[in-house]
Every structure is written in C-alpha cells, then in structure tokens.
Amino acid sequence: MTTIELKNGYYIEVDSLNYTLRQHYYGTTKDGEEREAFRTCGYFGDIRQAIKKYIILTQLDVLSEERLSLESYVKSIEQVNKIALQGLESVLSMFPVK
Known part of the structure; x- marks a missing residue:
C-alpha cells in the first residue's frame, strides 16, 4: 500500500481498489488524556476525488471558527486552497485519471 502525505495530518492510502483519505490527529478523552487517533474521511475511485x-x-x-465578510471569506478560501495544493501537482501526475 502506498501512502501520500498531505498537510494538517491528512494522508491518502492507495491500494488496488481505492484511494482512502484519512486524518491523523490528537484528541482528548473524557478523562482529559490526550490520545492519538485516526479518522477515515472517505473512499474514492480516483486521486482527484480524494484531493477535492x-x-x-x-x-x-481553517475557517470553521471565523467570522468574515463575503470578500474576506473568498480571499481566505483562495489562500487555503493555494496552501492545500502546494506540492500536489507532482503527486497528481503520478496517478492516471480513470
């Protein structure tokens, strides 16, 4: 299985059947203890769907807690997208579109 590392703990696992988007993060238990955890964000038929x-x-x-004007929100989305896509061009070119 191949793993593609992304930002913010996200990664894509590639196997013969699909592309699985997952996130590695640290959460807090009811006892206040910090624990390592993994979240499956979806199963996809091609790499482009997983990246979307x-x-x-x-x-x-990034923007869930923000309170912005529409113009500021659009600018923030554009900036977030730019950061999210950094370095992905070379990774995407390795995977053919099905």
Missing part, C-alpha cells in the same frame, strides 16, 4: 475532499475539509478546518 481534502481541499473541502481543509477549508472547513
């Missing part, structure tokens, strides 16, 4: 979901989740992660 990753971009949407990154936008939500």
Whole structure:
C-alpha cells in the first residue's frame, strides 16, 4: 500500500481498489488524556476525488471558527486552497485519471 502525505495530518492510502483519505490527529478523552487517533474521511475511485475532499475539509478546518465578510471569506478560501495544493501537482501526475 502506498501512502501520500498531505498537510494538517491528512494522508491518502492507495491500494488496488481505492484511494482512502484519512486524518491523523490528537484528541482528548473524557478523562482529559490526550490520545492519538485516526479518522477515515472517505473512499474514492480516483486521486482527484480524494484531493477535492481534502481541499473541502481543509477549508472547513481553517475557517470553521471565523467570522468574515463575503470578500474576506473568498480571499481566505483562495489562500487555503493555494496552501492545500502546494506540492500536489507532482503527486497528481503520478496517478492516471480513470
């Protein structure tokens, strides 16, 4: 299995059947203890679908607590997308579109 590392703990696992978008993060238990955890964000038929979901989740992660004007929101989305896509061009070229 191949793993593609992304930003903010996200990664894509590639196997013969699909592309699985996952996130590695640290959460807090009811006892206040910090624990390592993994979240499956979706199963996809091609790498482009997985990347689209990753971009949407990154936008939500960054902007979920923000209170912005529409213009500021659009600028923030553009900036988040730019950051999310950094370095992905070379990775995407390795995977053919099905």
